[in-house]
Amino acid sequence: MSITEILFWVLSTAAIVAALLVIFSKNPVHSVLWLIVVFFAISGHYVLLNAQFLAIVNMIVYAGAIMVLFLFVIMLMNMNADQEPTKSKWMKIAGVISGGSLTLLLIAALKYNTATTGGEEAGIGLIQQLGKTLFNEYVVPFEISSVLFLSAMVGAVVLGKKEKNIVNSDIANQ
């Protein structure tokens, strides 16, 4: 067993166990922390697949920025107490059965493959090569995604702003 295979199995086990703990832990803060563990395991997989730039971006953007945003929102709402009313048992059983059926179906449909991910490669995952591709062939989608970011920013500010007339009517009602 080579070092790559050992690392693959360790990272896969960590990712699946942490993903299960995300959906089964009661406390939302614990869920966020386990999701960060999943993202780090997936970053490790990217390194194994020679996609070093994506590994770093995954760590910075997902584990760094997005998860911190989730933690902020959860702590803002003071939800670290266990106050979630549980769904009925039958709904949970139905959800697990349908998820398991989807797993079985996809695995049964996709298991006949003989290709491997090994072999020589020319370093396409490095930032130099990806930057050349991004700014030569994909420059228009790149600019459009900057417009998307701008609109998302404006949308978040508009949604998060306190609505003045609602607040005033609340005060008037009291």
Add this chain to the structure above:
Amino acid sequence: MPINYYIFLSVCLFSIGIVGVLTRRNAIIIFMCIELMLNAVNLLLVAFSRMHHAAAYALDNSTLVGSEAQIFVFFIMVVAAAEVTVGLAIIVMLYRNIHSVDINFLNRLKH
């Protein structure tokens, strides 16, 4: 590594995300499960990129086949970041109005 292993890992992570969306009631946890599904797809795209690149490199050692998939993963991350920003703003707004993030109280669009 056989590509099958990566397919199975991604399918498992994606299904765990789906089970989370179906069984949890906290809107924020549902959002996190959607992030988990997006990451499973990203992992599979990177694995396929490596597979195609290795196959093309055996024929021509100056090829850049496969870098498109990694650009695609990059754009998925961009869209996910924008989506999380707007989604969390909506959840915060709902929490301010009904003081709960339980999705069973969020059914006012039905009426």
